Amino acid sequence: MRLFEMLLILINVPFVLWGFSPRGRPKWTAVFPLLSMMLIGLHLAVEGYRWQMVPAYLLTLILLWQGIRPFLNTRQAKRPFVILGNALLMLLLIAAAALPMLLPVPQLPDTTGPYAVGTTTLALVDETRLEPYSNDPDDKRELVMQIWYPANSTGSEPEAVYLPHLEIAGPIIAERFGLPAFLFNHVNLTPLHIRQDAPILENDASFPVILFSHGLNSIRVQSMTIVRELASHGYVVAAVDHTFAAALTVFPDGRIVFYDAKRLFTNGKSNPEEANQLVKQWANDLDFMLDQLMLWQAEAGNRFNGRLD
Incomplete structure (x- = not known):
């Protein structure tokens, strides 16, 4: 309380x-x-x-x-x-x-690292891959990517929220557990002490990169405590919502893609062959995310230019 x-x-x-x-x-x-x-x-x-x-x-x-x-x-x-x-x-x-x-406002443990934490979120399209789970066979694979990093916060940047698009995501998550739709409406009152789009830490160091992959029918922020802690110790942590396999993916233009087992598995029931294909899709998502980070590492003017190890 x-x-x-x-x-x-x-x-x-x-x-x-x-x-x-x-x-x-x-x-x-x-x-x-x-x-x-x-x-x-x-x-x-x-x-x-x-x-x-x-x-x-x-x-x-x-x-x-x-x-x-x-x-x-x-x-x-x-x-x-x-x-x-x-x-x-x-x-x-x-x-x-x-x-x-x-039912208190969730409180995360304080980070133990010496650095402030910033985050940024981007919507990306992998032009080299078709989206196998879309209704349109010509659709390219689209992902929402979020990165947490050591920040040089001025305190003027807005505080990041735990669950972006809570008005959409909250009822979906509650439904997964058979709970009332409004039950998680207070989650974004949780103080994260993460600054949205804060400048990256200004020093001569380059930061090790960790890729995070959520579980089936989950979301990229499922392990926020771990992500914050790693970033406070000088790691860059990158995660995506695996579109169609995440509980939901909300794109900047307002499109929402929900988890649908029937799109992933025949008759909506998991089986080894299709599960293996799904895991390969996730691995390709991580490869694409890593390629993007390498591009930003070499791109002049990008916040991550020369800062990733």
């Missing part, structure tokens, strides 16, 4: 508990829900909305009404209804505290 989320829950606790007092809440306690509303504003501005906090938002609105109600000279409810209402508020308070704790 993040700082303002925790403060929001804590400041609502005494106001809810005061409701069980035989004398009711003193009028001055209306300051608590007012402070809670201010905290919601700070939380949304600094930390960002996430659906796990909806019970806390709802609780605060109800408490705000209860706080200002004594000043409006409205008729007081009978004691049994007051007790029932406070009991329901207590249940809502428990839900408001439990949900963000049970």
Whole structure:
């Protein structure tokens, strides 16, 4: 649970508990829900909305009404209804505290290397290969490639997100696990401490290159902790979404290619012969990615010019 989320829950606790007092809440306690509303504003501005906090938002609105109600000279409810209402508020308070704790914003371990980390993403076409899994037999093999590298960040570059195109990818990943589509909507609140398109580290060193290949029906960012750690220690890590074999591939022009077992395997069922062909396709993807890196290594003005080992 993040700082303002925790403060929001804590400041609502005494106001809810005061409701069980035989004398009711003193009028001055209306300051608590007012402070809670201010905290919601700070939380949304600094930390960002996430659906796990909806019970806390709802609780605060109800408490705000209860706080200002004594000043409006409205008729007081009978004691049994007051007790029932406070009991329901207590249940809502428990839900408001439990949900963000049970489903927190993911926190990655800090990198241990001496370097900041940058990343860049590119869409590439391998003109030497046809796409065997496309509906159009003349299509060329298209890939989305992402590179992580030691960076010379100024801090002005935008923070990279964990899962690009989350509004599309989140429901797909949730579906894989049989979970509600909205469950992963908060993933991009995870602080990566990776700068998008930051300049590469300015020194005389060249950096070893590691190629990363995801698993079947997965995505290129599946091992973000490892990738960040390697880049912070001076490695350049390059990965692709293996189009049609990745859970989804989103191209810059908005096209989306989803995983479809029926395109890869006869009757959608894996078999050794077609699985072997798929692995060869992945190997060719990595060869193409390596060729691109070698071109950029020799290209004047490219950020990776002379920097790859």
